[in-house]
Amino acid sequence: MAKSKTPLLDELEKGKWPSFVKDIKQAAQKSPMAEDLLQQLELSYKDKIGHWKHGGIVGVKGYGSGVIGRYSDRPDLFPNVQAFHTLRVNHPTGWFYKTDALRKLCDVWDKHGSGLTNMHGSTGDAILLGTKTEHLQPCFDDLSAAGFDLGGSGSALRTPSACVGPGRCEWACIDSLDVCYNLTMEFQDKIHRPMFPYKFKIKVSACPNDCVASIARSDFSIIGTWKGKILINPAEVTIYAGSDLDIQKEVCDLCPTKCMEWDGKTLKIHDGDCNRCMHCINLMPKALRPGKEKGATILVGGKAPIVQGALLSWVVVPFMKLEPPYAELKDLIERIQDWWDENGKSRERLGELIKRVGMRVFLKAVGLPAVPQMVKAPRSNPYVFFWPEEIQKEVK
Ligand code: HEM
Ligand code: HEM
Ligand code: SF4
Ligand code: SF4
Secondary structure, three states, X not given: OOOOOOHHHHHHHOOOOOOHHHHHHHXXXXXXXXXXXXXXXXXXXHHOOOOEOOOOOOOOOOOOOOEEOOEEXXXXXXXXXXXXXXXXXXXXXXXXXXXXXXXXXXXXXXXXOOOEEEEOOOOOOEEEEEEOHHHHHHHHHHHHHOOOOEOOOOOOEOOOXXXXXXXXXXXXXXXXXXXXXHHHHHOHHHHHOOOOOOOEOEEEEOOOOOOOOHHHXXXXXXXXXEEOOOEEOHHHHHHHHOOOOOHHHHHHHXXXXXXXXXXXXXXXXXXXXXXXOOHHHHHOOOOEEOOOEEEEEEEEOOEOOOOXXXXXXXXEEEEEOOOOOOXXXXXXXXXXXXXXXXXXXXXXXXXXXXHHHOHHHHHHHXXXXXXXXXXXOXXXXXXXXXXXXXXXXXXX
């Protein structure tokens, strides 16, 4: 038997999880790029370092965003991946496809690229992995003809993404799909032509379960919520009571604000104290529903550790009604981006800018009132700044 050229990767064809090695080998049967990728990856496994050169700047006409250039540092060994650029293709919101749309995408990619993809990139885009510079423009033209546009990259608005929301989920408090699509279309210019100090991401979850992890992975997080009472269906509560579920122990005792009461027959919720954490609704989906008055909480600042430390987004608007055409939401996004654009240092994320100059300055600049829901606790040190005009007022 011929000796395998990829002994290390071959190990990863074993086991139960679908093997990416098997998939690349399958693609390699008709794509020399995929074959060379496999060989270069084997070398990386052996050397324990990546074999891509630093950086790479390529693109398509009219856009400054959407293509990530990449070159092999061993083109002598792997000529077919000498250039191996990635195209980010804006996915449909909620990642709902029809097979004919996927067929079109595959046909374009088989014609112009390696045949390898990532479904999907962490931000949401359909990722087309590996093509040559001269194929970029024709590939983009064919994608456009098939109804697809590129997503974002660089210091731009990145591709917004959303949870499946009302498409498949009964807890959706807002139409996350429509909000996401609407914002994507509204801000096309900001996605395609980088104009900011750094990247900016928007994610939309239709309830606090936050299935797209918007609070951790976007600078501007939109999370559906409700006002008023959780809707209770007493008949369904009785059915749960007769099931394996221990309502006292598993629901009421775990309510973070302890605002639920269960006497063995009737479930009461003191909604004034409920923080809409979703726990009771998650456990008793047939009996409990989010309240009738629906909207979203807006949070900002989420980012990964570099430079100043990881941040989860924090509340800037506790409750906003969200209905098409989402004028209030878009206006807030514009105000925040304008302020950041004026004041942000090069490669400073929104969250870091706010940390640097303070919420006081941020809120004043974007015209939002300071409200208690913005903080977990008041400050513990006394180093408080005042606006000069406030001091004048006090003196009188
Ligand atoms: C080697 C010399 C010095 C050392 C080691 C020193 C050390 C310190 C330390 C440890 C603090 C407390 C910082 C804090 O945790 O809040 C402090 C505060 C302060 N020092 Fe010095 N200091 C020195 C010289 C000076 C000099 C020469 C001046 C002024 C002429 C000065 C003015 C101040 C002031 C105004 C504060 C209070 C700042 C504030 O709390 O807002 N220091 N210093
Ligand atoms: C007899 C002379 C002085 C007395 C009795 C005195 C007393 C005090 C007292 C009681 C405090 C407040 C401490 C606290 O907040 O817990 C203080 C703070 C301070 N004093 Fe003096 N002081 C004297 C001279 C000076 C001089 C000559 C300077 C500077 C050249 C000075 C600079 C400061 C500063 C910067 C603070 C603020 C420290 C901080 O905010 O942490 N003091 N002093
Ligand atoms: S975030 Fe909420 S509404 Fe969206 S899919 Fe998850 S549970 Fe459903
Ligand atoms: S949503 Fe959370 S806080 Fe509100 S009643 Fe249910 S468990 Fe308690």
